[in-house]
Amino acid sequence: MFSLIHKEGRSLLLVSFLIFSALCVSSFYWFPLLFWPLVVVSAVLFLLFLQFFRNPPRLVQTTDDGVVLAPADGKVVVIEEALETEYFQEKRLMVSIFMSPVNVHVNRNPVSGSVPYFRYHPGKYLVAWHPKSSTENERTTVVYDTGSAQILMRQIAGALAKRIKWYIGEGDRVVQGADMGFIKFGSRVDLYLPLDAKIEVSLEQKVKGNRTIIARL
Numbered sequence: 001m002f003s004l005i006h007k008e009g010r011s012l013l014l015v016s017f018l019i020f021s022a023l024c025v026s027s028f029y030w031f032p033l034l035f036w037p038l039v040v041v042s043a044v045l046f047l048l049f050l051q052f053f054r055n056p057p058r059l060v061q062t063t064d065d066g067v068v069l070a071p072a073d074g075k076v077v078v079i080e081e082a083l084e085t086e087y088f089q090e091k092r093l094m095v096s097i098f099m100s101p102v103n104v105h106v107n108r109n110p111v112s113g114s115v116p117y118f119r120y121h122p123g124k125y126l127v128a129w130h131p132k133s134s135t136e137n138e139r140t141t142v143v144y145d146t147g148s149a150q151i152l153m154r155q156i157a158g159a160l161a162k163r164i165k166w167y168i169g170e171g172d173r174v175v176q177g178a179d180m181g182f183i184k185f186g187s188r189v190d191l192y193l194p195l196d197a198k199i200e201v202s203l204e205q206k207v208k209g210n211r212t213i214i215a216r217l
Contacts, residue, residue: 004055016049055106058210060177065146068197069176070212071110071153072189074099076205084192087117087143087152092192093199095214097207099187107155107189108209109168110144112176117143118169140166140181144174149217152192155183177210193217 020042078096138157166181
């Protein structure tokens, strides 16, 4: 069971449990009228934290090297051609996935390959769907080279998500589906794909990391 909780949340959950327990015990002795309301509120908050940091096992079920899997759970909010100015300096197909606070917030490698480029950018905390969030918010940029194509993935912090974690770096070799990072409390992930990629999702579609095929290269 403990392994189903992401490592980014284990210490927070433990501290929260101790604090909530101490508050409930204190209220039982000093403010008995508040005991049961406090128990209910503490239980609800703890369960919200618990579901947010859940890390369900998601084994990759495809062996097709040309498949780009969803790097996160959420909803597709953008599918369009966009100029990528940080690395490619050219137009790409951009697919954006918005992760609400109730989604699983683990970020996973969408493909296997090498990482020729990685950067962390401190920045603002505009709402994740703001047009300028992809260039002005706190974010990371990682480029994956599959050997036959390159794709770029960007983790973007939102108004609530003010801490991005990542577990890969420039020069690494990565495996499709493995954890590459985590964004706390609501966020967005952008994928920049070759213009000839075949998009397999539609706007407003809900996707699951390691389950939904975003595109075929």
